[in-house]
Amino acid sequence: MRCTQNLILSHLTDTEFLAFETVLEPLILPRDLRLVHTGMPVSHYYFLENGIASVVAASAAGRSAEIGLVGRDGVSPPALIMEGNSFPFEITMQVAGHGRRVETAALAGFLRENPAVLPLLSHFFHNFFAQVAHTALSNAVHKIDVRLAKWILMCNDRLNGEEIAITHEHLATVLGVRRSSVTDALHILEGEHLIYSTRGLVIIRNRGALEAFAADAYDLPGVSGPASPEIARPPRARAAAH
Template sequence: MRAFESENLILSQLADPELLDLERILEPLLLPRDFELVHLGTPVSHYYFLENGIASMVATSPEGRKAEIGVLGRDGMSPPALTMHREQFSFDVMMQVGGHGRRVEAGALECFLADRPAVRRLLSRFLHTFFVQVANTALSNAVHKIDVRLAKWILMCHDRLEGEEIEITHEYMATMLGVRRSSVTDALHVLEGQHLIYSTRGVVIIRNRASLEAFAADAYNVPGISGRDWPQTRRRPLVMYN
């Protein structure tokens, strides 16, 4: 029997002895919206394995403007780094949709990984997949309209959550996409007009997943972004790293 069952896809792939050893240094905790996993310019003190909820990696300009550059959920580890040498982290990572998970102190994880190359390779594959996502997000920001980018972003959140509802405000979406709130409102109206989603105060509800994917097209349907080619995990696909 396994040490514990986890919704996190990295933890779920560990062999029983590895999972049992890691369980001893993992701390379960709630992760409410706006909880900071790591702050810009500070060292990484803990690594988080989300089991529900969504974290955003956010870049900040010298003038203080912010934009999301990556989405993290139960598919990986937050923050997406493996330095563990107390260097300052270059981005904010915070919960944009509240949830829960487990965390481990950075030094304890470093010791755990020291003689476990298979686990380190698993984390390295996750990091590669995550930075493919970051690169595709940068491309999408340059070549796609806001309504397409929003559709892609909603799909990526949907992949990492249970149910059809995403609790998120227009203001938060504007910050994550690096656009004005009015632009998000206009884009939501486009998606609602095509009956792809329903948007109300603080909540976006998926109405037609397949049509939303078709609308997002090549912004979403690329390796490292799309769930279409990922093996099934419960209701929806999420990327696996083995």
């Protein structure tokens, strides 16, 4: 019997899933595990069942910030690179979880045999790059506390439960700011009774009020993929659009 929380895998037909399962490797994905190294060929693709993978861009001077995230809504890296080419960004598990991985060559072979699966991947890629674009917009026009609220909601869309295991240091990388700025933003959200924050853990207290606080940083119109909305967006609704 099929058992998966990954949105793409859940939409495969029984025949496709059985064929794909023969080349999928289940694995635990601890925090800080590097899935893709900047400038290195992509060896595996990861279909997360739980957890958050962070796509991070870095400057020549060593400054870095998250430009997008992937959870159970898709596949990491969020691009098909089948000819040994490198991916331009680093991808690291920001929130620990588990999932399945497949070797690049095996995925290429599966897609040749099952071309009907490509639209599922295309829907996810479309929404991921919309997410990247709107993250850039949010970084330019929203305050840090609003951006943090947006990020917490995006994680909540992709995780089980209301807890997010992440440190202030990781949040600083996520938002591209200093650790002290993260602490200040967390205090603001706590003061509004939206979250509870302790060392290495953020707990959502009032999801509806957190959405209202994030406002247009999270509630972005017109960025879902074409056709089926359940493909375009993950189970908790709207996550791929943010």
